[in-house]
Amino acid sequence: MTLTWIAQRLFIPLFGMVLLALLWLTIVAQDRRAEALNTATFLLELTNYSRLLESHTHSIIRGLDQVVTHMKAEYEDNPTGFDLKAMVARSPILAGLSVQVGIIGSDGFLMISTAPISGRVYLGDREHFTIHQGQDDGRLFVSKPVLGRASGKWSIQLTRRLNKPDGSFAGVMVVSLSPDYITDIYRQIDLGRDAAIVVVGRDGIQRARAAGDDRTPGQSIIDTPYFTKLWDQREGVVEGAIASDGMAHIGAFRQMADFPLAVIVSRPQTAMAEIHAHEHTLFLATGIGGSVLLLAGSALLLMLALRQQSTEANLRQRERELIAARNDLERRNRDMEQFTEVLAHHLQEPVRLQMAFAARLQKMLGLSANDEASKALGHVVNGATRLRALLRDVQLYLAVGMLPPAHSPADSEMVLDSSLVRMNQVLAAAGAEVRRTRLPPAIIDQNRLVDIFCALIENAATHHHPDQAPLIEVSARLDDGMAIFSVSDSGPGIPEEFRERVFRVFERLNPENGKAGTGIGLPLVKKIVEAAGGRVWIESSASGGACVRFALPVRSE
Amino acid sequence: MQSNSDSRFNILIVDDEPGDIDLVRLALAEGRFLCHTMVAINGKEAMAVLRREAPRFTDAPTPDLVLLDLNMPQMNGREVLRAMKEDPLLANIPVVVLTTSDVERDIVASYDLGASGYITKPVDMDQLFRDIHSVEEYWFCAVRRPPRN
Numbered sequence: 001m002t003l004t005w006i007a008q009r010l011f012i013p014l015f016g017m018v019l020l021a022l023l024w025l026t027i028v029a030q031d032r033r034a035e036a037l038n039t040a041t042f043l044l045e046l047t048n049y050s051r052l053l054e055s056h057t058h059s060i061i062r063g064l065d066q067v068v069t070h071m072k073a074e075y076e077d078n079p080t081g082f083d084l085k086a087m088v089a090r091s092p093i094l095a096g097l098s099v100q101v102g103i104i105g106s107d108g109f110l111m112i113s114t115a116p117i118s119g120r121v122y123l124g125d126r127e128h129f130t131i132h133q134g135q136d137d138g139r140l141f142v143s144k145p146v147l148g149r150a151s152g153k154w155s156i157q158l159t160r161r162l163n164k165p166d167g168s169f170a171g172v173m174v175v176s177l178s179p180d181y182i183t184d185i186y187r188q189i190d191l192g193r194d195a196a197i198v199v200v201g202r203d204g205i206q207r208a209r210a211a212g213d214d215r216t217p218g219q220s221i222i223d224t225p226y227f228t229k230l231w232d233q234r235e236g237v238v239e240g241a242i243a244s245d246g247m248a249h250i251g252a253f254r255q256m257a258d259f260p261l262a263v264i265v266s267r268p269q270t271a272m273a274e275i276h277a278h279e280h281t282l283f284l285a286t287g288i289g290g291s292v293l294l295l296a297g298s299a300l301l302l303m304l305a306l307r308q309q310s311t312e313a314n315l316r317q318r319e320r321e322l323i324a325a326r327n328d329l330e331r332r333n334r335d336m337e338q339f340t341e342v343l344a345h346h347l348q349e350p351v352r353l354q355m356a357f358a359a360r361l362q363k364m365l366g367l368s369a370n371d372e373a374s375k376a377l378g379h380v381v382n383g384a385t386r387l388r389a390l391l392r393d394v395q396l397y398l399a400v401g402m403l404p405p406a407h408s409p410a411d412s413e414m415v416l417d418s419s420l421v422r423m424n425q426v427l428a429a430a431g432a433e434v435r436r437t438r439l440p441p442a443i444i445d446q447n448r449l450v451d452i453f454c455a456l457i458e459n460a461a462t463h464h465h466p467d468q469a470p471l472i473e474v475s476a477r478l479d480d481g482m483a484i485f486s487v488s489d490s491g492p493g494i495p496e497e498f499r500e501r502v503f504r505v506f507e508r509l510n511p512e513n514g515k516a517g518t519g520i521g522l523p524l525v526k527k528i529v530e531a532a533g534g535r536v537w538i539e540s541s542a543s544g545g546a547c548v549r550f551a552l553p554v555r556s557e
Numbered sequence: 558m559q560s561n562s563d564s565r566f567n568i569l570i571v572d573d574e575p576g577d578i579d580l581v582r583l584a585l586a587e588g589r590f591l592c593h594t595m596v597a598i599n600g601k602e603a604m605a606v607l608r609r610e611a612p613r614f615t616d617a618p619t620p621d622l623v624l625l626d627l628n629m630p631q632m633n634g635r636e637v638l639r640a641m642k643e644d645p646l647l648a649n650i651p652v653v654v655l656t657t658s659d660v661e662r663d664i665v666a667s668y669d670l671g672a673s674g675y676i677t678k679p680v681d682m683d684q685l686f687r688d689i690h691s692v693e694e695y696w697f698c699a700v701r702r703p704p705r706n
Contacts, residue, residue, distance in 0.1 A: 341628075346628070349574060352657060357576065359681070360682055
């Protein structure tokens, strides 16, 4: 197990882990960013709602204050002729609002009211009376919500002090307003589930409140941690039990201009988390999906890498086997080469000497041709001659496989010339006539082509009718990139059924007729032709003899 | 014509085959030149003769011609050729290879090593005789050989 082997196996898993870490870092960062954006949007939305509520509430109170101020002036000018109901009826502001307007006399009893009064109603103990009775600050007073003694409904009073012409206390002009007028906006705008709106005074008492179906005002938030913050800045964000619904809320507040009030619009903090939950889930799903893909990809890559390594190992093994096989083949070739050398030298040597000394003996003894001893020596010489020819042909046959392939064309014309010179004795002995046409060059070693022509010419010169001189025709034609050479004779021909067999080594057609060669000539031709990328076959010649054809490529591949 | 004072020609036959040695000797004997033959039965012995190394070779004359077989035990003909051509005293002695082999590689290698001729021993004894006589004619009559050392 080498360091490279370990590194190759660890690299892909490590690379996969790094990619996985990068993926999750990116996803977490994007999740945080989206969460911050969602929070900012959420708070901006609440802030805008708080501004809207502040504007809405301010408009109502400002409008009512104008009415109160107007009626106050009318009353103070002519207390006796003051017609409250007529004025309320004429007021375009009050016309759209269901409010009660009344005047409390300086004795604390309700003097007049737009609501029906049964008996004398004492209101001198109410804060909105006592605060004006004590001093004249010229300001509108917005009271805490009070449960109406007569109506049983919650209301807040907008009051101004009435003065007599001498400036002394003449009573209080009161406009009673249901907190619902302020919180109606809660119904008109979809603030989201569990949202709450609150209008609170500096005394910490909620003037109006809407949290779900709960519209009960009057709770104090003076002890809450965020209360003081409401008055430190014009608007901002507060957190805590704003809606009194048992949930932690987050809200946007805004102080009201001109009046000692502030408005808060809040939603549960869980709502903010819910808004991001969907995106958070998407990010999580993306991360898990990406992780699965990365892990699967890494596993696949690792598998492929391991398979490739295995394939490479197999290839290396195959390469080693091939090299071993090639070395073995080279060794066998060398053995074969050595064997052919043995054939060339050592085996031919005694045969040659046997022939030479048989001839010498014949000469020394002065034997005539018909002498029995001479015939016996003739058999010795013939046997030795045949053995030598066999050795020569076997040597040639074995040597073919060891030759490198030729790439340049052989001059067939010149080769045939050389072959005829070499076969001169054979041809002359047989009285053979050779006819030839022009031969094209072909891709083959020249010496091997000589061997082919010699073998075929020797065959053709040997196999002929006894009463006829052999006629040998050598020709060639070009066909589809091949040169088709033909060597035909005027002999008895080769029957169809033997035309394949004669290409087998030592296969002789008529060994008894004394004309047979070594039985290697045609197999040698076949081996040389096929080694050169060609093929050889036998047909009948025009005269009925044998026609050996062989095709050789005319261009090197 | 030969200008040496000794009219005999010294021929060194290097061959491990006694039959061939006899045939060559017979052929030389039937030739028209008077030859003194020396025989070495392998390459090693041939070099010993040429360099007059062993006591029995100290008086051996420098051959006018070497007839060299290729395939021999101990030191083959190619090694003899190489050794002769590397030795300044022996480099100019004509060497005719006389061997059974007609393999092209042997022919080319012999000439590459500096052989003066190459004869494949013929099967026909008469032909062998004719070839030997041709060699004699060529080296002892037709051409000038380097002077004897």
